[in-house]
Amino acid sequence: MVTYIVRRLITAAFILLGASFLVYLLTALSGDPLEELRTSSAPNRQALMDARINLLDLDTPAPLRYFKWLGGAAQCLVPLGNACNLGKNIAGQPITEALGFALVQTLTLVTGATILAILIGISLGIVTALRQYSALDYGVTFMAFLFFSLPIFWVAVLLKEFGAIGFNDFLRNPEIPPAVALGIGAVLGLIGAVVVGGEVKRRLIVGGSVFAAVSLVLFYFSLTQWFRNPGLGPVLIAIMGAGIAFGITILVSGLKNRKALQSSLIVVGIGVIAYFAVQPLLSDATGLMIFLLAIATILVGVAVGYFMGGYDRGQSMRAAGLTAFLVGALVVVDRFMQAWPSYFNNSRVRGRPIATIGAGTPNIQGDFWIMSTDTLTHLVLPTIALILVSLASYTRFTRSSMLEIMNMDYIRTARAKGLSERSVIMGHAFRNALIPIATIVAFDIGALIGGAVITETVFSVRGMGFLFIDGLLHTDPNPVMGVFLCVAITAMVFNLIADLAYSALDPRVRIKA
């Protein structure tokens, strides 16, 4: 095992050297860094060109310049040494500094999107696999491929047009005309009927009730101007909490495990009481406090599960813990909604909350909730755009992997020995289906750092992608190499992790050193 890792790391180092040499040369030879100056009619054109030549060291041939760069970059390997030198960009900013900033920007932009895409993609994949060749399967497949084949710059521009500009216009006077409410209800009702599956009668009932519920809720929203003054309130939290408790219990243990269901429901009750208790506390919230509260919430849930016990104490603990976490999330969402009107009327926001560009409203001031809402309103569109385009691969991979597993002999055996469908799917099929997914996820995390060049451009975020493209446009290898180093190293490390994880997850795969 150790030999294997060492061997992989040594190979990786050589690949890195070769690839970096290639990338450096390609970048350096990709254009003329003096182009903009050549046709300058400034009397001191030559002096400006000399300055640029000096800055980028253009007198040294590119292959030699690479080794100079390598010399600086090699010092980054010295632990605790402060001599790390990746050169400077065309504006004279050290690359290490630019990278540090760009990395944070990119991670803020893509982390949420990637996690959400993985969660949604895997769930959709499993559901479509279980209902192979159903209307739902075709529908999801169609949508996944549709979004996959849409160019992201176009999706992003449409999102900005409707999701930001249109939605903000709507918020000025958030009234939903009855026809529109009925229309949305009908569409969602149809989706509901498709999702639920089964007999026609069952579909009609579900579709009809979704239609009625959604339309009514939209009427209510319109009447109360809910979108201007949104909120959940304890009653809604209790109702939604109960729904969550049932849902989680079904997934984790099945409703037969009464103790698990009871502990989940008890947790919901605690959550509603806690809703009132934590309100004053939440007014002075900080990120750390929310984090600690989340941990406390889960611990409470787990403790309830433990004391409720039952024939499978672990299941109760898991169900209650998860329920607790989700109910806690509802409380936080409610608090965000309470902050919404003051965010909406903030003099910097001027009643147009959903942003099309940047990572935050300049000069906005306020408490934790206002600031977080501001971040969220800036992140929401790029996140949706990234989710839409990356959903397809997760969905399809999970679906095919799940289908393969579902046809395995041991699944038939499991069914034959009388296990409930829940345990067959959740316990036997799902876990094994996740093994190949682990590989893609690891790759994608490596690709995360590379940024999303187009998304960054459209949403005007200056992250890794911008650094890369800007360096390329100026024929300035230093920023390009900085990005390349980060991306290459993470990609290789995560590849290694993926391989190791594979062998850890799948006992059939053994690494032979």
Added chain:
Amino acid sequence: MRFGRTSKAVGIAAIAAIALSACAGNTGGNTPSTGAAKQGGTATVVEVNAFNTFNPNTADGNTDINSKVSYATHSGFYYIDNKLNVVHNDKFGKMEKVSDSPLTVKYTINDGVKWSDGTPVSAADLLLQWAAFSGYYDDADAKAKTGTSYFSYAGDNSGLSLTDFPEISNNNKTLTLKYSKPFSDWEIVLGGPGIDVPAHVLAQKAGLKDTQALIDFFKSKPRGDAKAPQPADAKLKAMSDMWNTGFDTKTLPADPTLFLSNGPYIVKSMNQDQSLTMVRNKDYNWGPTPSLDEITVRYIGSAPAQVQALKNGEADIIAPQASADTLDQLKALSSQGVTVDQGNQLAFDHLDLNYSGPLADQNVRQAFMKTVPRKDIVNKIIGKLDPNAKPLDSQIFVPQQAAYADSAKNNGSAAYQDVDIDGAKKLLNGATPEIRIMYNKDNPNRVDAFSLIRESAAKAGFKIVDGGLGKSDWGKALGKGGYDATIFGWINPGVGVSGVPQIFRTGGGNNFNQFSSADADKLMEELVVTTDRTKQDDLEKQIDKKIWDSAYGVPLFQSVNVDAYSDRITGVKLMPNQTGVWWNFWEWAQK
């Protein structure tokens, strides 16, 4: 864990956004206007590049955004208006030519003009600017790689290098510059539009005792001589290093002396690579009074993103790169109260003919010029953006300049208004010269211009060879031969004439087609030592005619300049030069 919660909220917002996008399509966007312009208010201006230094004069820091922020936060003896005139700011001080021979210019700073830390703006600040801009102390020899170049000034020092060490009055308010020979652009080489680096801060950061020590030091140091380079002076090096990079920053420095203002605004906050906010400088009363309380600059690279930001109210003033799409999108916003201004930039495309090869013969050059379909080119390339666009008719002036109309009428460009195939054939007299045209084939506008020229010139019997080169190669090929004609762009300096000989003098640095005219050379020699603007225009008109007479080539069209602003804001005016809409930022007001 936090992600769980964050993502929940994101998810809910996302679902809401999707669900509602259907009914949020077309609700219009008229914000009610609230009366006439008033004092106060805020505006958000969009820029393409991100701010990175408080000293915009260095070779590395000389980007438009740095200059614009400096322009809004510093004042000086003059600024340039959108008619490309030099406007003096007498409330700041007086810049006067006290003698013509030798050319002597006296700068007097008014009492009460001060930096935002209370220190008066003094002749020392101007002296520091002079020391940096003139390259007085440099003794570097680029070829021999000896000596030291201290201040890395992005501008041209050919004017100030003619000056002796300035004289400073005892009260430290007056600086007098004496030129060893007259210099045409004396008005715009020093003291404006902003005096942006405070001498007292630089002195302190470079380890000098005070401003007086800085003046004394500068006085004691002799002019650098590239022929007799001295070892680098440590003190001067410390000062120039501070000047070159000490003001570079992407975040608001903790030390307020690094971003002192002496102009209408002062920087209040900076969000790296996102935005920069300026608020009014309370002390400021030595120039045009701004009306907005706060200006925020946001950096958005792509033009469609700028338009959508304007539409969504995140930006009030934008000046995106003009394209037909952008313009259509902007015009569609007029229902929302957005005003779109359109005009020309100082950049223009032109066709230059080499005075060698098949085009060495003036008749052939004239014949070629007669075949250039200038109106078609303008219509095809610029017509979509600006239906009223006309071909540019001067090699030296642009229509924004007062002298353009007169010069265009008399310089002989009238002969090349329309394609004249018969006239060209007559001049060619049966010959069919082969002409290789070099251009940047990665620039669609140049490709279009080339195809139209090829088509038309072929009718007169020219054999046109496509000598187009890729983005990274065409610039290097300029002036190296290997082609007979070339299509590329210049940027007219707008103000100042010292760039003219650079292009048109025999052996000039940018004289790529080897144009040479003894008469024009003589006029240009006179031009660079003429200090009077009217006389300069006169000389330039004569030079323009000489260029046209010798069948130099033809200018084609100016790039289109666009700005747009929301109905919250008034007072935005188009400006063709690099300052862009910022030139009259003090007139911006919120309704």
